[in-house]
Every structure is written in structure tokens, then in C-alpha cells.
Amino acid sequence: MRRLLSIEFFKLKNSRYFWILSGLFIVLLMSIPYTARVIVNKVSQQAEIIDALGGLTLPFFDFVDVWQNLTFIFKFFSIFLGFITVISVSSEYSYGMMKQNVIDGLSRAEFLWSKVLMITALSLVMTIVALLICLYMGYTYSPVTDWTFVTAHIEFIPAYFLHLVAFQLFCLVVTLVIKRSGITIAALFFYVLMIEPMIASYMSYQGLALLAEFLPVNAISNIIRFPFYKYAMRETQTTIGMMDLGILMGYIGLLTYVAHRILTKRDLA
Amino acid sequence: MSSPESVLSIHSLHKNYGKICAVDSLSLEIKKGSVFGLLGPNGSGKSTTLGMVMDVVVPSSGSFTWFGETPNHQQRKRIGAILEKPNFYPKFSATKNLQLACKIKEVGEERIAQVLEQVGLSARAGYSFHTFSLGMKQRLAIASALLAQPEVLILDEPTNGLDPQGIAEIRQLIIDIAQSGKTIILASHLLDEVQKVCTEIAVLRQGKLIYTGKVNEGFGDEVMLEIASDDITALIQVMKVHPTYLSHRLHKGHIEVKCAKGAKSSELSKYLASHNIFPSHMAEHKKNLEQQFMEILSQNA
Numbered sequence: 001m002r003r004l005l006s007i008e009f010f011k012l013k014n015s016r017y018f019w020i021l022s023g024l025f026i027v028l029l030m031s032i033p034y035t036a037r038v039i040v041n042k043v044s045q046q047a048e049i050i051d052a053l054g055g056l057t058l059p060f061f062d063f064v065d066v067w068q069n070l071t072f073i074f075k076f077f078s079i080f081l082g083f084i085t086v087i088s089v090s091s092e093y094s095y096g097m098m099k100q101n102v103i104d105g106l107s108r109a110e111f112l113w114s115k116v117l118m119i120t121a122l123s124l125v126m127t128i129v130a131l132l133i134c135l136y137m138g139y140t141y142s143p144v145t146d147w148t149f150v151t152a153h154i155e156f157i158p159a160y161f162l163h164l165v166a167f168q169l170f171c172l173v174v175t176l177v178i179k180r181s182g183i184t185i186a187a188l189f190f191y192v193l194m195i196e197p198m199i200a201s202y203m204s205y206q207g208l209a210l211l212a213e214f215l216p217v218n219a220i221s222n223i224i225r226f227p228f229y230k231y232a233m234r235e236t237q238t239t240i241g242m243m244d245l246g247i248l249m250g251y252i253g254l255l256t257y258v259a260h261r262i263l264t265k266r267d268l269a
Numbered sequence: 270m271s272s273p274e275s276v277l278s279i280h281s282l283h284k285n286y287g288k289i290c291a292v293d294s295l296s297l298e299i300k301k302g303s304v305f306g307l308l309g310p311n312g313s314g315k316s317t318t319l320g321m322v323m324d325v326v327v328p329s330s331g332s333f334t335w336f337g338e339t340p341n342h343q344q345r346k347r348i349g350a351i352l353e354k355p356n357f358y359p360k361f362s363a364t365k366n367l368q369l370a371c372k373i374k375e376v377g378e379e380r381i382a383q384v385l386e387q388v389g390l391s392a393r394a395g396y397s398f399h400t401f402s403l404g405m406k407q408r409l410a411i412a413s414a415l416l417a418q419p420e421v422l423i424l425d426e427p428t429n430g431l432d433p434q435g436i437a438e439i440r441q442l443i444i445d446i447a448q449s450g451k452t453i454i455l456a457s458h459l460l461d462e463v464q465k466v467c468t469e470i471a472v473l474r475q476g477k478l479i480y481t482g483k484v485n486e487g488f489g490d491e492v493m494l495e496i497a498s499d500d501i502t503a504l505i506q507v508m509k510v511h512p513t514y515l516s517h518r519l520h521k522g523h524i525e526v527k528c529a530k531g532a533k534s535s536e537l538s539k540y541l542a543s544h545n546i547f548p549s550h551m552a553e554h555k556k557n558l559e560q561q562f563m564e565i566l567s568q569n570a
């Protein structure tokens with residue numbers, strides 16, 4: 001396992017796109033609290049909400065709320081982490097390196113594990129960054145910093161980790177199918193932003209909202225649900241749903257299986 | 270059954286690409302220490318065959334064993350292979366690319382300097398692969414194949430893109446490696462290349478094996494002579510009645526005569542002189558692999 005990870009890290013650390021994209025990703029994560037702070041202040045000043053809250057600012061960064069609020073927003077940037085996977089896998093194709101690695105003595109399965117391990121390691125690092133940002137914001141703005149309060153609903157951190165892993169596995173499979181980085185990135189944008197939302201709303205319209213939960217991007221995303229309704233006094237899911245977790249884990253398994261199948265059954269051109 | 274001496278044994282291997290049958294029930298046995306030439310015209314299935322035994326191409330059916338065992342990736346670390354074109358990360362330097370290969374093959378990095386020296390690339394070790402010329406890329410591929418001091422070398426057109434000096438060097442390298450007892454599998458359509466280095470050949474045509482044997486087998490049987498003279502007609506007439514005469518072909522200014530085994534140019538020039546024919550040019554050449562190859566191909570057409 002160490003060997004596979006070191007092979008993959010050797011490839012990444014010598015590639016500029018890796019440093020640019022992961023740097024960009026971290027910068028984006030760190031910029032969120034700041035932007036959110038500005039927005040929260042603005043929103044808080046609006047009369048109705050002040051009334052609703054009895055004259056307080058939104059408890060956006062307070063412990064308990066901060067985990068779900070921030071990880072939910074962080075999800076929007078997952079695509080940049082996904083690009084690392086897309087570029088890494090598509091360049092293996094375009095330079096014939098998948099083939100060469102196998103010729104040199106890597107098994108096809110080992111090739112897949114090197115990618116999956118790197119996805120896991122990268123997700124772990126980014127999850128730790130997210131954890132630190134949440135802790136920092138919480139300790140800065142939360143009126144209560146009681147340990148039991150701090151750790152309540154910290155489950156959104158492991159949930160964010162699973163989300164990152166699953167999304168990158170999704171990118172891995174799409175790249176294995178499409179092979180070319182440019183087309184893959186375009187296809188991902190198109191699918192994530194247009195196709196799946198369209199299918200999902202069509203399903204809801206047909207009364208099949210439950211089915212829409214099983215669409216891949218929904219499944220990968222639903223582990224951290226939209227948290228902000230609660231500030232408008234509407235019903236909000238403030239924890240991780242067991243079904244959401246089940247579907248996500250199912251997808252992680254399925255995507256890994258599909259990637260394994262593609263890699264072991266196909267000619268490596 | 271494969272003997273313990275067998276390095277690679279292939280059993281009725283098939284590969285179909287849609288309707289095209291790229292490799293058609295191919296069976297081969299490659300023994301330890303042989304320098305095996307895989308010959309065949311373009312598209313005859315050489316690269317596909319090598320791709321299958323290196324687990325890059327998935328066979329449609331059939332099987333093969335390496336070193337008498339079912340194929341696995343550990344064995345491939347003991348094999349150095351160049352298939353078709355050199356594959357490297359374009360932005361990595363030669364050294365970085367070889368470092369990666371070392372990690373995969375689990376070989377110490379001290380080999381890098383040695384193999385770069387061996388292929389004459391030491392001076393360019395720190396340069397990006399994409400700045401290399403075609404021949405330099407090919408040399409780097411050979412260096413990479415040699416990293417693990419492999420027992421078997423698979424070379425698919427290894428001198429492709431090399432300059433004459435490079436070709437000579439690589440051929441010498443192949444011969445040296447072969448002399449150290451290693452097994453070499455060489456696919457090529459450069460017949461003199463195969464003739465210079467190989468001990469055995471297999472000829473493929475449209476995916477089918479149509480000939481296997483030792484390179485020198487059947488070579489000295491017939492003698493080919495190139496003879497030029499002012500009076501070609503007389504020359505032909507006289508040659509036709511010589512006891513070793515088999516056939517001839519007329520070329521511009523000379524004839525090519527095929528004579529039976531044992532014909533000697535010294536003896537023939539005396540014979541011609543006795544008939545008052547004094548050739549302006551006379552050269553004997555053994556029937557070369559190219560002619561043998563063409564013959565095999567046309568016989569099986």
C-alpha cells in the first residue's frame with residue numbers, strides 16, 4: 001500500500017496541475033468563512049430576520065451549526081479536487097502510461113488501487129483542512145465552546161470526507177470512460193449542473209422524488225443536506241440521514257467496482 | 270506442456286478486433302537463451318501478440334505462460350519490454366521517468382546512471398522527455414527496459430527512428446545481452462536486423478503462424494550470383510548449360526543466377542572464361558533472409 005501510494009504521489013508531486021489545483025482548492029475553502037461572514041452580516045441586518053432571531057446575528061458559525069453550514073458550502077468546490085483525478089487519469093491515457101506502468105510490472109488492479117489510495121489520501125488531507133477551518137470559525141464566533149457542544153454534529157466532517165472520496169471516484173470512472181481530459185471536464189460540468197438537475201426535477205414532477213435521491217451526484221451530495229432553511233424557521237435535516245449514508249456507501253462500492261471492471265477487462269491502448 | 274527451459278509458451282492465442290482477426294490461434298514456444306525474431310508484414314499481428322503477453326491487450330481466447338507459470342505482474346518485473354513506441358511522461362526528465370520505473374519494478378535507483386550510460390544518454394539525464402529526439406526517446410525506452418537487469422527482453426522494432434550509428438549500437442547491445450544468456454524476443458520487419466541478431470524466427474501473416482525455425486536453416490542450399498557482362502545474351506546461353514544452373518533473372522546490365530548447392534564463383538568464372546566470356550562484375554551472395562521471407566510469404570499466400 002505504501003508502495004502504491006508512493007508511486008502515485010511521485011507522479012503528482014512532479015506535476016504542476018496538482019499543486020495549482022490543490023492550492024486553489026485550499027484557498028477556496030479558506031475564503032468561504034470570510035465571504036460567508038460578509039453575507040451573514042448583510043443578511044442579519046435585514047429586518048425580518050432580525051425580528052425572527054430577536055435581534056441577534058445568525059448563529060452561522062456557532063458550534064453545532066458550523067459543521068453542517070461550512071461543509072455544505074465546501075461541497076461546491078469539490079469539482080476542483082475532482083479535476084486532479086480527471087487530469088491525472090486522462091494523462092495516463094494520453095501518454096500511454098497506463099499501458100507502460102503495466103508493462104513495467106504494475107498489475108491492472110494495483111494501478112487502480114494507486115489511484116483510489118491517492119483519492120482517499122487527498123480527501124483526508126482536505127477534510128483535515130476543512131476541520132481546522134470549522135474549528136477556527138467556531139472558536140472565533142461561537143458564544144459557547146463547551147467540548148460537548150463543539151463535537152455535537154462533528155459527524156459532518158467524516159461525511160465530508162466520504163463525499164470527497166465518492167465524488168472523486170465518480171470523476172475517476174467518468175474519465176476512464178471518456179479518456180480525454182477536456183471532454184471529461186466539459187461532460188462533468190454539463191452533467192452536474194444541467195443534466196442531473198433536469199432529470200431530478202423531472203422525476204420529482206412525476207412524483208418520483210425518492211428515485212432522484214439515487215442519481216449519482218445527488219447521492220454524493222445529499223450526505224450533507226441544505227442547512228439554511230432552519231434560519232427561516234423551516235424544517236431542516238440537521239444530521240446525517242441513514243438512507244443518505246447507505247446510498248453514498250453503495251455508490252462508493254459501485255464506482256470502485258466499475259473502475260476495477262473497466263481497468264481489468266479492457267485493452268490498455 | 271512447457272519444459273523448464275521454456276521462457277514463454279503460447280497456446281492457441283486469439284485476438285479479434287471486431288471482424289478483424291489480428292492473431293489467429295497462435296502457438297509458440299520460446300526457449301531460454303534464444304534470440305527470437307518475430308517477423309511479418311505490417312498488420313500481421315506482431316505487436317498485438319507482444320501486447321497480449323505483456324497484459325496490455327486482453328486475448329479473445331487462448332493462454333500463455335511465462336517461465337512455466339500462469340502470467341502475473343511479478344513476472345513482468347523480470348521482463349524488459351518496449352512495445353511499439355516509447356512511453357514516458359513528457360514533462361518529467363529522463364531521470365524522473367526512470368525513477369518512476371524503478372519504483373514500479375522495485376529496483377534500486379543506482380541502476381539509473383548505469384543504464385543511461387549504456388544507451389549514451391547520460392548528458393541528457395536532466396532534460397525533459399519531450400525535448401528528446403525520436404532516437405533519444407527510443408534509447409531512453411531501451412534504458413528503461415534494461416533497468417531491472419531483466420532475464421527477458423521484448424523489443425518491438427527497437428531501432429525505429431535511430432540513426433545508423435544508433436542502429437549499430439543497439440544491435441550490438443542486443444547481441445551483447447543475448448551473449449550474457451538472456452532471452453530476447455524481437456519483432457521487426459527489418460529483415461537484416463533479424464538476420465544479424467536472431468537465432469530463431471517465427472513468421473506471421475494475417476495473424477497466423479506460417480513458419481518457425483532456425484535462422485540459418487535452409488540457407489546455404491542455393492547460391493545466388495550476380496553477373497554482368499557486355500554480351501548478356503551470350504552469358505545467359507552459356508550459364509544455362511552449366512550443371513549447377515537452376516534459373517536466372519534479367520536485370521538492367523546484369524543477370525541474377527540461381528545455382529544449386531556447391532556452385533563457386535571462382536569455378537564459374539573459369540567456366541565462363543573457357544567460353545570466352547569475361548564478366549565485368551561477378552558477386553556471390555547467399556540467399557538472404559529477405560528472399561527466404563518473401564518465399565515463405567508467397568508459398569503461403
Ligand SMILES: Nc1ncnc2c1ncn2[C@@H]1O[C@H](COP(=O)(O)OP(=O)(O)OP(=O)(O)O)[C@@H](O)[C@H]1O
Pocket residue numbers: 269286289290291309310311312313314315316317318458
Ligand atoms: N486497437 C485496435 N483496434 C482495431 N484493430 C487493431 C487494433 N490494434 C491492431 N489492430 C489490427 O490488428 C492487426 C494486427 O496489428 P499489429 O499492430 O499487431 O500488427 P504488426 O504486425 O505489429 O504490424 P506493424 O509491422 O505494422 O507494426 C491489424 O490488422 C490491425 O489493424
Ligand SMILES: [Mg+2]
Pocket residue numbers: 315316317353425
Ligand atoms: Mg507493430
